[in-house]
Amino acid sequence: MSLLEREVSGVAMTPDNIRTRRLPLVANLGTAVAAIVVAAAVVLGLDLGNWVLVAVLAVVFYLIGISIVAGRVEGRRAARDRMWKSLIYSACVLAILPLASVVWTLVSKGASRLDGDFFGTSMNNIGARDPNGGAYHAIIGTLEQVGIATLLAVPLGVLGAIYLVEYGKGRFALTVRFFVDVMTGIPSIVAGLFVLSFWVLIVSPWFNDGQPRFSGFAASLALTVLMLPTIVRSTEEMLRLVPGPLREGSYALGVPQWKTIVRIVLPTALPGIVTGIMLAVARAAGETAPVLLVAGGAAAINFDPFAGNQSSLALFVYQQAGDASRYAPARAWTAALTLVALVLILTVAAKLLARRNRLSR
Amino acid sequence: MGDYPSRSENATAGDLGVTASRTRAAGSGVSPSSYDEPPIGGGGALPKKARFSMESGFRGLSVSAGAMVLVIIVAIAIFLISKAAPAIGKDTENFLTYKQWFPNEADPKFGIAALAFGTLLTSVIALIVAVPISLGIALFLSHYAPKRLATPLGFIIDLLAAVPSVVFGLWGRDVFQQPVADFSEWLNKYFSWIPIFGGDGPYGQSIMLGGLVLAIMVLPIVTSLSREVFQQTPGMNEEAALALGATKWEMVRTAVLPYGKPGVIASVMLGLGRALGETIALALTLGLVFNISFNLIEVGGNSVAANIATTFGEANETGRGALIASGLVLFAITLVVNMGARAIIYRRREFRDSAA
Numbered sequence: 001m002s003l004l005e006r007e008v009s010g011v012a013m014t015p016d017n018i019r020t021r022r023l024p025l026v027a028n029l030g031t032a033v034a035a036i037v038v039a040a041a042v043v044l045g046l047d048l049g050n051w052v053l054v055a056v057l058a059v060v061f062y063l064i065g066i067s068i069v070a071g072r073v074e075g076r077r078a079a080r081d082r083m084w085k086s087l088i089y090s091a092c093v094l095a096i097l098p099l100a101s102v103v104w105t106l107v108s109k110g111a112s113r114l115d116g117d118f119f120g121t122s123m124n125n126i127g128a129r130d131p132n133g134g135a136y137h138a139i140i141g142t143l144e145q146v147g148i149a150t151l152l153a154v155p156l157g158v159l160g161a162i163y164l165v166e167y168g169k170g171r172f173a174l175t176v177r178f179f180v181d182v183m184t185g186i187p188s189i190v191a192g193l194f195v196l197s198f199w200v201l202i203v204s205p206w207f208n209d210g211q212p213r214f215s216g217f218a219a220s221l222a223l224t225v226l227m228l229p230t231i232v233r234s235t236e237e238m239l240r241l242v243p244g245p246l247r248e249g250s251y252a253l254g255v256p257q258w259k260t261i262v263r264i265v266l267p268t269a270l271p272g273i274v275t276g277i278m279l280a281v282a283r284a285a286g287e288t289a290p291v292l293l294v295a296g297g298a299a300a301i302n303f304d305p306f307a308g309n310q311s312s313l314a315l316f317v318y319q320q321a322g323d324a325s326r327y328a329p330a331r332a333w334t335a336a337l338t339l340v341a342l343v344l345i346l347t348v349a350a351k352l353l354a355r356r357n358r359l360s361r
Numbered sequence: 362m363g364d365y366p367s368r369s370e371n372a373t374a375g376d377l378g379v380t381a382s383r384t385r386a387a388g389s390g391v392s393p394s395s396y397d398e399p400p401i402g403g404g405g406a407l408p409k410k411a412r413f414s415m416e417s418g419f420r421g422l423s424v425s426a427g428a429m430v431l432v433i434i435v436a437i438a439i440f441l442i443s444k445a446a447p448a449i450g451k452d453t454e455n456f457l458t459y460k461q462w463f464p465n466e467a468d469p470k471f472g473i474a475a476l477a478f479g480t481l482l483t484s485v486i487a488l489i490v491a492v493p494i495s496l497g498i499a500l501f502l503s504h505y506a507p508k509r510l511a512t513p514l515g516f517i518i519d520l521l522a523a524v525p526s527v528v529f530g531l532w533g534r535d536v537f538q539q540p541v542a543d544f545s546e547w548l549n550k551y552f553s554w555i556p557i558f559g560g561d562g563p564y565g566q567s568i569m570l571g572g573l574v575l576a577i578m579v580l581p582i583v584t585s586l587s588r589e590v591f592q593q594t595p596g597m598n599e600e601a602a603l604a605l606g607a608t609k610w611e612m613v614r615t616a617v618l619p620y621g622k623p624g625v626i627a628s629v630m631l632g633l634g635r636a637l638g639e640t641i642a643l644a645l646t647l648g649l650v651f652n653i654s655f656n657l658i659e660v661g662g663n664s665v666a667a668n669i670a671t672t673f674g675e676a677n678e679t680g681r682g683a684l685i686a687s688g689l690v691l692f693a694i695t696l697v698v699n700m701g702a703r704a705i706i707y708r709r710r711e712f713r714d715s716a717a
Contacts (some may be wrong), residue, residue: 048551049547052540052544053547077608077611078608080608080610081608081609081610081611084610084613085505085609085610087497088497088498088500088501088505089501089505090497091493091494091496091497091498091501092497092498092501092506092514094494095494095495095498095518095580095584096517098537098577099517099521101532101536101537102524102528102529102532105532105535105536106528106532109535155426156426156429157426159422159423159426159427160423160426160427160429160430162423162426163423163424163426163427164427166423167420167423167424168427173427175431176427176428176430176431178700178703178707179430179431179434180430181699181703181706182434182696182699182700182703183430183433183434184699185631185634185635185638185695185696185698185699185702186437186638186692186695186696186699187634187637187638187639187640187666187691187692187695188638188640189638189640189666189669189670189688189691190437190441190638190688190691190692190695191437193441193669193684193685193688193689194436194437194440194441196681196685197440197441197443197444197685198436198440201444201681202440225433225437228429228430228433229430232430256414256415256416257416257419257420258415258416258418258419258420259415261419262419279523282523283523285525286523286524286525286526286527286528287525288525288526288527288640288641288670289640289641289666289669289670292670292673293669293670293673314525314527314641317527317528317531318527318530318641318644318645318670321527321530321531321534321645329535332531333531333535336527336528336531339525339527339528340524340525340528343523343524343525344520344523344524347519347520347523348520351516351519
């Protein structure tokens with residue numbers, strides 16, 4: 001209580017005590033240690049729970065303790081400031097924990113089947129008792145489906161963004177812009193159901209003697225629906241960053257608007273556009289639900305995206321997760337590791353590209 | 362991304378930061394398409410505007426690409442309705458209030474009451490858990506962390522958003538399930554007098570597990586959007602608060618939070634939209650039981666999207682129609698939620714260019 005006494009007695013306006021009193025670091029650490037000790041004593045003494053509860057209670061006790069101690073030394077407002085600061089820091093720690101756990105599990109469980117067999121074979125004729133089997137067919141499926149979806153979505157998305165930035169004026173452009181934003185929120189399963197009811201059940205029977213047919217191409221269509229708004233938004237943002245004087249210079253030389261867009265605006269914004277496309281591709285590669293609904297999933301290798309069931313990496317993970325075989329979890333985790341590696345490489349590459357982009361901030 | 366100038370570094374008074382550079386949008390100059398007829402006078406020697414040219418062709422192409430978005434949204438509604446309507450017609454129970462799902466029988470009986478309830482409950486739990494933590498991280502990244510820490514941490518949070526949902530589902534089922542089951546048992550031991558923690562097991566694949574996994578997935582979305590909003594707080598407001606003697610938290614509470622409120626609401630609604638539509642993670646972590654119960658910890662729970670993924674395999678024609686009908690309901694709900702979120706964002710013009 002010596003701190004308190006000093007506060008009461010010290011009133012002389014010397015340069016030493018005219019500034020607000022700060023809580024010494026020792027007091028802060030002491031509170032933390034005391035909180036942990038008290039929490040451990042309460043929890044383990046009364047046998048209420050395990051170390052997780054100790055940690056939670058320790059944080060609570062620390063918050064109470066620090067606001068009392070700091071309240072005595074620094075005043076009520078500073079105490080509240082400290083309490084919120086601690087809360088904000090602990091929120092951050094809390095969020096890092098699950099991410100670390102996911103990464104650790106991915107690496108530790110996924111490494112067990114990370115062999116040539118996994119990347120070289122399919123699940124064809126692999127029974128419940130076979131430890132081998134791989135994701136070759138699923139990797140083929142992912143690459144083909146995402147590739148076709150990119151081919152469909154990129155021209156459409158970039159042209160849509162060009163409309164919004166260069167030509168769009170008035171109500172219609174505002175409506176389009178609004179619904180592009182709304183479309184980013186469409187659940188992937190709804191996109192899958194749309195392609196199911198439109199392509200698989202209505203259009204595909206025309207090519208297949210009246211029988212509805214699953215195909216990788218249908219999955220591509222669903223992924224296109226999901227990628228389109230992302231590409232439009234990111235491209236639009238990049239096109240807006242292209243300086244107006246570049247366009248005006250081009251117009252002044254008598255270049256028509258379409259040529260200005262194709263030859264001046266697009267090349268200037270290209271790195272940013274590519275970044276957006278890569279992020280959209282990464283998102284599409286991880287989608288499971290649409291592929292499950294319209295590509296059907298398959299155990300064998302199928303190179304033809306237009307006929308017959310296909311699998312994809314994400315779908316492979318889901319199907320192996322539901323498989324009763326004792327070898328299935330290892331396959332699921334290795335496929336998940338492959339998928340995350342693919343997605344993260346794309347994402348990180350896109351972000352590094354964005355960092356080198358002179359147009360963006 | 363993530364290289365935002367921090368407020369204190371370029372803090373000239375009245376500095377509007379990102380916003381100022383955005384007000385002068387590109388293309389603000391006069392473009393050839395911004396007038397319909399050539400200006401009068403001085404243009405005598407100019408060639409006449411051709412009726413059909415590359416220009417009008419390119420323009421038409423881009424307009425139709427823009428219109429494609431509207432076409433797709435309308436097409437989604439039309440095709441879902443066209444397949445859902447016959448199935449609902451064959452339903453012998455009330456589609457909106459019946460709790461079970463037997464669409465493949467001779468007399469189909471199905472309703473989305475239990476599914477819609479599960480969807481809402483898991484999403485609400487996810488938001489209750491995720492929103493305070495996300496706002497904490499967003500504030501940490503925008504105002505508390507040193508820049509050297511904030512940039513990589515923001516990068517990691519963005520990466521978290523890119524991890525596919527099936528991976529979170531697998532993690533939730535294989536790794537997270539046991540801790541949650543232990544936690545449920547503990548809750549049940551001491552708090553069984555609260556109905557939501559009642560029951561006598563088994564624990565594990567419960568609403569709580571699904572809700573917590575959803576929370577982890579919603580977190581990066583809410584965080585990254587609200588961080589951007591917090592970072593756009595005018596430096597002047599913050600400095601004025603500090604100059605009046607406010608502590609850091611008081612500055613955040615009086616300057617940053619009120620300014621960011623619409624953006625935060627919008628980000629929460631976008632997170633809600635994602636949580637409502639989440640499929641695979643919930644299909645792997647919920648108990649897939651058709652009932653309406655507020656019990657969070659017992660094995661149970663189901664959602665519209667998870668039900669589509671898990672029962673699609675054995676569905677016949679009516680079954681597919683029934684699943685499409687439930688998807689239509691989901692589409693309508695998420696459309697409303699997203700339109701609400703976007704409307705809020707659009708009201709604040711500042712957020713328009715950054716809200717991804």
